Amino acid sequence: MLLYSLLGDFMQEYDVIVVGSSVAGLRAAEQLAKKGLNVLCLDKKQEIGVPKQCGEGISLNHLRRLHIKPQRCWAVQKIKGAALYAPNGKKVEIDFGKTMGFVIERKVFEKYLAKKASKAGATIKVRSNVTSVKRIKGGVEVRVSDLFSETYKAKMVFACDGPQSSIANMLGLSIKIKPEDLDSGIQYEMTNIEFEQPELIHLWFGNNVAPRGYVWLFPKGKDHANVGVGIGAHIKGSAKAYLDKWIEKRSGIKKGSIVEVNSGVIPVGGLLEKMTSDNLIVVGDAAHQVNPIHGGGMGLAMESADIGASVAAKAFEENDFSNKVLDEYNRIWWEKYGKRLMRILQIRYMVESLNDKDFNAIAESFTGEEIMLLQSGELAKSKKLIVKKLIKKPRLVKVMLRYLTSSNANK
Ligand SMILES: Cc1cc2nc3c(=O)[nH]c(=O)nc-3n(C[C@H](O)[C@H](O)[C@H](O)COP(=O)(O)OP(=O)(O)OC[C@H]3O[C@@H](n4cnc5c(N)ncnc54)[C@H](O)[C@@H]3O)c2cc1C
Missing domain, CATH: 3.50.50.60 (FAD/NAD(P)-binding domain)
Known part of the structure; x- marks a missing residue:
């Protein structure tokens, strides 16, 4: 003592x-x-x-709210939108025509x-x-x-x-x-690769591509990008196997060199x-x-x-x-972010329940802007849009609405 x-x-x-x-x-x-x-x-x-351990994408909105002015030394690639690819190859483009975020050099950041x-x-x-x-x-x-x-x-x-x-x-x-609330991610930073539209991030969906996740290509220049995959951590098979399989099919990516490998888990719930x-x-x-x-x-x-x-x-x-005083952090955080993230979680559950045919149908039916709305956590507007756009696909409407109308979604 x-x-x-x-x-x-x-x-x-x-x-x-x-x-x-x-x-x-x-x-x-x-x-x-x-x-x-x-x-x-x-x-x-x-x-x-x-x-x-990062794809290095960050939105301009976050940086603005944080009063962080993008610096040339770390904000290496302006991003104006996204290109989403359904399992059948259908591309849905979301191009805002102005800078919406950056791919950064995280080590420098x-x-x-x-x-x-x-x-x-x-x-x-x-x-x-x-x-x-x-x-x-x-x-x-x-x-x-x-x-x-x-x-x-x-x-x-x-x-x-x-x-x-x-x-x-x-x-x-x-x-x-829970393991179901973790994604397992692996990424190669690759150089001397070929891809289009470096001002967009590119995301590929499908149960064979990345179960409960997606393959991403986040450009860091015209021929240099982070190429990675995230899959549910509870899913059989390694994230690396999914990424390698995806790269194998793309000669423009396969021909490049891997200059860095990183991996990690991501809490997504x-x-x-x-x-x-x-x-x-x-x-x-x-x-x-x-x-x-x-x-x-x-x-x-x-x-x-x-x-x-x-x-x-x-x-x-x-x-x-004491926790009595610090509890204010929980209250403010839930009010500012938690409730919206909870709604986004319901959308994740909904996406998880979709098969490749459903992904294809969504890509055929919705514009890029509408897909942005669907993933934003705006449940009431999303429900309306789903009913309107998928009127000829009642089973898919039912699957999608089941999650968006659940009690958790409306907390
Ligand atoms: C493959 C992958 C891709 C991703 N892509 C993106 C993306 O593009 N955009 C995005 O916004 N997010 C992305 N993320 C998520 C993002 O990286 C994390 O959300 C972010 O890093 C969280 O920051 P943090 O400071 O909370 O934790 P971390 O970045 O994990 O940092 C925790 C720190 O704590 C240190 N530490 C741990 N234990 C101890 C200890 N006992 N003593 C001392 N130090 C300790 C670690 O060394 C580490 O530096 C990705 C994640 C992964 C795995």
């Missing part, structure tokens, strides 16, 4: 310790530091941004976020694997092993440690996710009602804050980090780090 209190005196103390220095953690660190808090942001990786966080006053440390977090009198104790072994003390922790998070569990908050407990806020993939249809999580992670930082600042004002 005496030894413990002596050690306690030597522990470096911070207001907040952020575990995970990727998009969620770096944004949280920056915003917390800007609010005058003393912040330490830790990551077990040896380099910020590396390895990337994360370093850019790290610079911003550091400039705001946060301390970032890599090669710092957090192995234990526990509550102690007056806050939490965070133990780090690896190259920089230390024990720190803080009033609270932000768990931004990604889809395989362990930090929330260490503080007693269960964030379990399992939204958490509670993402806080005493001294703890969970942000990003660790809190399953991902769009269940397209698997994009960068923008949501950063926007959620902003909410977390505001709630944490309030906790410091009140000097109360």
